[in-house]
Amino acid sequence: MSLFHIFLVAIIQGITEFLPVSSSGHLILLPALTGITDQGLAIDVAVHVGTLGAVILYFWADVRKAALGTPRMLTGRTDTEGSRLAFLLLIATIPVVIVGACLSALDLSSALRSVKVIGWTMLVFGIVLWWADQRGASHKTAADWNLRDAIVMGLWQALALIPGTSRSGITITGARQLGYERSEAARLAMLMSIPTIIASGVLLGVEVYATADFETAKDCAFAAVFAFGAAYLALGLMMRLLQSINFTPYVIYRIALGLVLLWIAYTTGDPMGPPA
Known part of the structure; x- marks a missing residue:
């Protein structure tokens, strides 16, 4: 891969991973709409590692708290702030793991990677985000996160396995619908991304390990660094903006992109669909 191709993939992943616009949808669309060769599994893993590093660094205080509370949580005690956070993150991750395993077992993941699917999910879930953001109350903070809310948000997160949905979005x-403040909803969503990215990265990493070579490792290192920088900047910008604006700008982008993709899919044919 050329350095420009690696840079392009990493920047797209880094910017879109934590914004509510779907990183997977954009990465799937890149080769489909531009003709660029698909970046491959190794680069996918690398950019996810980069974004993982960014979210861990940005929310280091919460991550450290959960990490220190994990041993206590594993003994069945959730009587400290850290062990409780670790437990709730674990519970919130279970739905996406189960649904992901089912999709993989039924070989449905590839069938969902189409411009039509991404167009519809961009459009529909963008409108759902707008509805929840406008109608949702804003009386809860991360300190109010409980078992019921973790399960509900985990079920919402599982929908992100459909390309174009956006895991963070x-x-x-789900968090806004439950009444969490905008910045607190984003904070919880980002923390929930950590075990999810780790789980998917480990699974994909096992597949990559057997075929890795020096050239691939070098490309992956560049991709991870670029993705880390882009993700950290995008995450910081979004969290600052949420102090003064709502999610409507992201909704407008999703709706516009969704309509364009549906127009392409239904008028010129789906670039990722079966041949006519």
């Missing part, structure tokens, strides 16, 4: 939607 759909989780924020």
Whole structure:
């Protein structure tokens, strides 16, 4: 891969991973709409590692708290702030793991990677995000996160396995619907991304390990660094903006992109669909 191709993939992943606009949808669309060769599984893993590093660094205080509370949580005690956070993150991750395993077992993941699917999910879940953001109350903070809310948000997060949905977007939607403040909804969604990215990265990493070589490792290192920088900047910008604006700008972008993709899919044919 050329350095420009690696840079392009990493920047797209880094910017869109934590914004409610779907990173997977954009990465799937890149080769489909531009003709660029698909970046491959190794680069996918690398950019996810980069974004994982960014969210861990940005929310280091919460991550450290949960990490220190994990041993206590594993003994069945959730009587401290850290062990409680670790437990709730674990519970919130279970739905996406179960649904992901089912999709993989039924070989449905590839069938969902189409411009039509991404167009519809961009459009529909963008409108759902707007509805939840406008109608949702804003009386809860991360300190109010409980078992019921973790399960509900985990179920919302599982929908993100459909390309174009946006993991952060759909989780924020669930949090806003439950009454969390905008910045707190985003904070919880970002923390929930950590075990999810780790789980998917480990699974994909096992597949990549057997075929990795020096050239691939070098490309992956560049991709991870670029993705880390882009993700950290995008995450910081979004969290600052949420102090003064709502999610409507992201909704407008999703709706516009969704309509364009549906127009392409239904008028010129789906670039990722079966041949006519």
